[in-house]
Amino acid sequence: MSLSGIFPIDRWNFTTQSILNILSEEDYQLLIASQSEQRYQKGDVIFREGAVPAGIFLVRSGKIKKYKVDHIGKEQIIYVANQGELIGYHAVLAEERYPDSASALEASSLCFIPKEDFFEVIHSSPGFSQRLLKALSHEFTVLANNISVFGQRTASERLAIALIVLREKYKDDGRADEEIFLNISRTDLANIAGIAQENVIRLLKEFKAEGILETEGRKIIIKDIKLLVKRANYR
């Protein structure tokens, strides 16, 4: 079951497009010409905040979290990148160091693209930079939306919103049936929603009691997306 028609997730600007959708076949071939695919285990770091970027990464499979670590070691997850998305290109384009770190949420496969190759495609394909502008502008909207969520929403609303967004990201994995299984730890959920891990557990218990979801150990299975949307308090 898609969210379209139930929760206007696109209209509310919580999702971004796979970069592959904005690439023509030629551009894509050019981009991955000197590719080197690498596998990452769950928890492996792809790049660290402050490092100088040498290129960008295309997520071939798996899920990557982008996050910033606090002065007291607290982690805030900024974004979860899914299969088909590019990561690290903002820093390359802005000619800055990485403003955040990236690591694998689950076993993932990434394709490294040297920044020279990336710039070559940008320079040689005028259409590409326009589509990139469009994609970046949309991503900007998504992030701005997130700021308002943090400023205006309660802990339970933020968790509900995080679950809705994650459900979209996880729905293409595995199971073909209605129930979508989120393979993510309580701690990562807490670091996405910006709340304490213990409260994630308590809130998940509430959601479970309301029939929104089921849990089996670490597994979270979203059962009733409509109720979840109601919990998020959107309209």
Add this chain to the structure above:
Amino acid sequence: MSLSGIFPIDRWNFTTQSILNILSEEDYQLLIASQSEQRYQKGDVIFREGAVPAGIFLVRSGKIKKYKVDHIGKEQIIYVANQGELIGYHAVLAEERYPDSASALEASSLCFIPKEDFFEVIHSSPGFSQRLLKALSHEFTVLANNISVFGQRTASERLAIALIVLREKYKDDGRADEEIFLNISRTDLANIAGIAQENVIRLLKEFKAEGILETEGRKIIIKDIKLLVKRANYR
């Protein structure tokens, strides 16, 4: 006194560049060819969330807030645009409706640029879209940074950070001396930092007691930026 050397505000990615810096003289002339400058009083709305954009706005003078309004009427300020900045171009580039509203924080003068003119410059000047990509990528970094601030910082840290950022934006106004006067209401401050207005007042009182700032009615005068930075708990 500039922040450089005291607080590495650029390194911490809290500021964005004026778009004028990335425009060549020709591009600039082309952009404002069919300009129509308009004056806005404090509080006047420039555009509203959900509207279809017809073009972009260049801030000639004054300050514009971009914000989202809650289901219960609470306002979250996403960004304060200063003289020299463009607003509304993300929506135009993404071909979306405005994701947020914009209104004047003080009497301002804006120059409207029809979206056709904007696209013409993008298409005709390959350098421009590249510089725009760079600017957008940097803005993205700034927003991502803000998300981590909301997720990781206490109310007083968020207020201190808001004051530091605003100080940079207000320092070119009026007075040439050291003390920078922020012409912004407690409510707007609250809506930037994402805290209750009463708490802004209480925290300002604390900051005053610590010698960080002075208040004269609605006026806020930053006296000691070093202490303010210490309050923000950055390093």
Add this chain to the structure above:
DNA sequence: ATAAAAAACTGATAAATATCGTGTTATGGG
């Protein structure tokens, strides 16, 4: 299969922050 480690979970308490009620001071229009 089993031990060790990690993650999930729980209840009590503390801390942070919002809300409410009310008084006071600024500020802008007539």
Add this chain to the structure above:
DNA sequence: CCCATAACACGATATTTATCAGTTTTTTAT
């Protein structure tokens, strides 16, 4: 200049959320 209105201010209280100090369950590695 004065009045009306909005903004500022402040204490008391309620609410929300985090922290702490554990126990239990699940997962991982051998």
